[in-house]
Amino acid sequence: EDLDQGLEKTKKNFFGKIASSIAGKSKVDDEVLDDLEEILVSSDVSVETTLKIIDRIEERVARDKYVSTKELNGILKEEITALLEESNNEDAVDFEIPKVENGPFVLMVVGVNGVGKTTTIGKLAHQFKKKGLKVVLGASDTFRAAAVDQLKIWAERVDVPIVQQGMGADPASVAFDTLQSAKAQGADVVIVDTAGRLHNKINLMNELTKIKNVMKKVVPDAPHDVMLVLDGSTGQNAIEQAKQFTKATEVTSMALTKLDGTAKGGVVIGICDQFKIPVKYIGVGEGIEHLQVFNKTEFVDSLFK
Numbered sequence: 001e002d003l004d005q006g007l008e009k010t011k012k013n014f015f016g017k018i019a020s021s022i023a024g025k026s027k028v029d030d031e032v033l034d035d036l037e038e039i040l041v042s043s044d045v046s047v048e049t050t051l052k053i054i055d056r057i058e059e060r061v062a063r064d065k066y067v068s069t070k071e072l073n074g075i076l077k078e079e080i081t082a083l084l085e086e087s088n089n090e091d092a093v094d095f096e097i098p099k100v101e102n103g104p105f106v107l108m109v110v111g112v113n114g115v116g117k118t119t120t121i122g123k124l125a126h127q128f129k130k131k132g133l134k135v136v137l138g139a140s141d142t143f144r145a146a147a148v149d150q151l152k153i154w155a156e157r158v159d160v161p162i163v164q165q166g167m168g169a170d171p172a173s174v175a176f177d178t179l180q181s182a183k184a185q186g187a188d189v190v191i192v193d194t195a196g197r198l199h200n201k202i203n204l205m206n207e208l209t210k211i212k213n214v215m216k217k218v219v220p221d222a223p224h225d226v227m228l229v230l231d232g233s234t235g236q237n238a239i240e241q242a243k244q245f246t247k248a249t250e251v252t253s254m255a256l257t258k259l260d261g262t263a264k265g266g267v268v269i270g271i272c273d274q275f276k277i278p279v280k281y282i283g284v285g286e287g288i289e290h291l292q293v294f295n296k297t298e299f300v301d302s303l304f305k
């Protein structure tokens, strides 16, 4: 329901434009396909992914000789679904955490400031806690005082312990403390917030590598998941950030925030297709419950409902 509402603007933008493009036309021709290409790109699906979708539809039109414009939405839905299926990203199951041998499960969260990293961590902590898991947060984003404060507010709201050393502390040292404390408390899951300054790729890479290495001293297989948080409402910027982060470190999952109220929801399709990294969660509002497990089929259904 939140998702349907959230995608309202994307849908309006997308299907409104398609509707006016095919108005008065009965056949899908080159002109319609050119329009569709433009519409997909302007919905932030990304050029690369748009071209794949258009190619597939062109093949179909060539094969079937005559495709009615009435079928266009249905065909588009089928091709987007197929493309997402091929991206082969397993959907997350509920808010489940895989069992790990030498726990706790360590989730390291990366992303630039302002994308909704702290909020996503808070919402996730809430969901994990609801499942009866023992959660500990680590404030390794020590670059900004506000980041530590914000995370602390979420820790209080969700009522989970937080490990912090304050602004300017060594992020790796905070991560070390967090994992040690979590282990001592018998925690199930640790969520470590890190600073994602993109000013310098080498610095970012070094900082994230250092944090990962220090984590391994406490939990040998940590981090079990490196989740990149991206702001879906920034469209192509989100894709750009994903490119930079995936170059700097091994990203194993993604969360896309602020899909409520944006017309750029198409970015989800481009991100799934281009990075082949599972999008696990989507943010659909500022509230504590406004985080959903991402499901490709549900997403496309919602988009085409």
Ligand code: GDP
Binding pocket: 111, 112, 113, 114, 115, 116, 117, 118, 119, 120, 150, 257, 258, 259, 260, 282, 283, 284, 285, 286, 290
């Ligand atoms: P951080 O700097 O990346 O940690 O970002 P914050 O978590 O502090 O979030 C920045 C702003 O985005 C805050 O005002 C959040 O309430 C807001 N925000 C985060 N996620 C969502 C979302 O899914 N939807 C909406 N509408 N706002 C969000």
